[in-house]
Amino acid sequence: MSVVSSGKFIFCEGKKTSLDYQLLNQIVTNIATIVPSGGKFGFSTFIEGYFSSTNIDNKKYLVFRDRDFDAEPTSDIGLIQLRRNVWLTHRPCVENYLLHSDLIHTYWQEKYQEKQNNPTSKWGHGNSPGIEIISEWIESAARNLKEYQTVRWSLANLLLDSATRTQLKTTWTGGSGQLPKSLDLLDCKNEAIELIKQFRKVVDTVTQERFEESFEKYQQKFAQEEFWEQKQYLIWFHGKDIQKEMQRQKSQYISLNIFFGWAITNIDIDRYPDLRELQMKIEQL
Numbered sequence: 001m002s003v004v005s006s007g008k009f010i011f012c013e014g015k016k017t018s019l020d021y022q023l024l025n026q027i028v029t030n031i032a033t034i035v036p037s038g039g040k041f042g043f044s045t046f047i048e049g050y051f052s053s054t055n056i057d058n059k060k061y062l063v064f065r066d067r068d069f070d071a072e073p074t075s076d077i078g079l080i081q082l083r084r085n086v087w088l089t090h091r092p093c094v095e096n097y098l099l100h101s102d103l104i105h106t107y108w109q110e111k112y113q114e115k116q117n118n119p120t121s122k123w124g125h126g127n128s129p130g131i132e133i134i135s136e137w138i139e140s141a142a143r144n145l146k147e148y149q150t151v152r153w154s155l156a157n158l159l160l161d162s163a164t165r166t167q168l169k170t171t172w173t174g175g176s177g178q179l180p181k182s183l184d185l186l187d188c189k190n191e192a193i194e195l196i197k198q199f200r201k202v203v204d205t206v207t208q209e210r211f212e213e214s215f216e217k218y219q220q221k222f223a224q225e226e227f228w229e230q231k232q233y234l235i236w237f238h239g240k241d242i243q244k245e246m247q248r249q250k251s252q253y254i255s256l257n258i259f260f261g262w263a264i265t266n267i268d269i270d271r272y273p274d275l276r277e278l279q280m281k282i283e284q285l
Contacts, residue, residue, distance in 0.1 A: 009035055010035070013037065022264045040066070060285040101134040102131055137253070149238070172191045
């Protein structure tokens with residue numbers, strides 16, 4: 001990890017080998033230091049440890065991670081703010097930015113041409129079947145995933161309200177390291193009972209009825225003609241799921257994992273307003 005003199009930091013999921021890290025290398029160049037931070041659920045702890053004893057509030061940083069099913073995409077194409085300093089992709093994950101027929105076609109053609117120029121090349125997939133066939137390949141995989149994505153979104157919708165993300169806390173003081181005003185046993189016990197009551201209210205909102213309501217909502221949305229005509233599945237369906245279904249349908253086709261490694265260095269950032277927005281946010285830190 002190279003240290004950038006600007007004193008700006010951007011934290012991302014995964015390791016240096018992850019697509020997230022490689023994408024950020026294309027976006028931020030020398031604007032900031034990119035710090036891979038592992039899983040998305042440990043960002044806060046990781047960042048506190050990374051900055052050690054220094055005051056985090058004085059640091060110029062932000063967190064950039066996959067949206068996954070943690071928020072619905074907005075009508076305007078842009079980053080989605082989860083909380084202070086934490087921004088989500090507009091599309092579900094990095095793979096969604098790479099699943100474009102023209103990009104796959106270009107890669108396929110290049111590898112085939114390399115084979116023509118070098119008979120010892122191990123390329124064994126022939127020439128690209130063409131942009132139209134590749135587009136059909138992507139859409140066919142997405143259509144097969146329609147019901148699965150409906151269920152995934154229906155489950156996620158039960159948690160989209162921030163209130164339902166509540167975990168049973170072990171303190172009522174506002175944070176670890178802060179002591180309550182009263183350390184009396186009865187006072188502490190009453191505070192704990194109140195935390196349990198609040199937690200139970202949240203859990204009680206996760207019901208089959210709410211799931212059924214969400215299921216009908218997403219089922220209708222994913223059945224609309226415009227959803228498919230406008231290729232909205234690339235914004236709503238998880239790219240990793242599409243990738244796996246594509247490979248399952250056409251196992252004789254190219255490896256998309258290998259393609260992603262090439263595509264991430266050939267992505268056109270200007271094609272995606274949210275990625276350009278990220279670039280500007282880093283510049284403005």
